[in-house]
Amino acid sequence: MGSFSIWHWLIVLLIVVMVFGTKKLKNIGGDLGGAVKGFKDGMKEGGSAAVDDKPVGPAGQVTNAQSVDKASDKTTIDVEARQKS
DSSP: OOSOOHHHHHHHHHHHHHHHOHHHHHHHHHHHHHHHHHHHHHHHHHHHHHHHOOOOOOOOOOOOGGGSOGGGGGTOOOOOOOOOO
């Protein structure tokens, strides 16, 4: 009762093919395979990059918005949030 026989799996497979169709199942399989391949490639790149990186010291703290370097002002946008009335 705990395990399914081959006939149970064949019936389930037949129902799935009838519901989704073979073309959609093929596309789902291809998408899933591509996602797994991309994940594996990302894990390989992440592992090699961690070895090459140098240790980084503690980050600096900005205490006043006026003391920000003028060169970085060209790439940042100052936005003031207002509440709707």
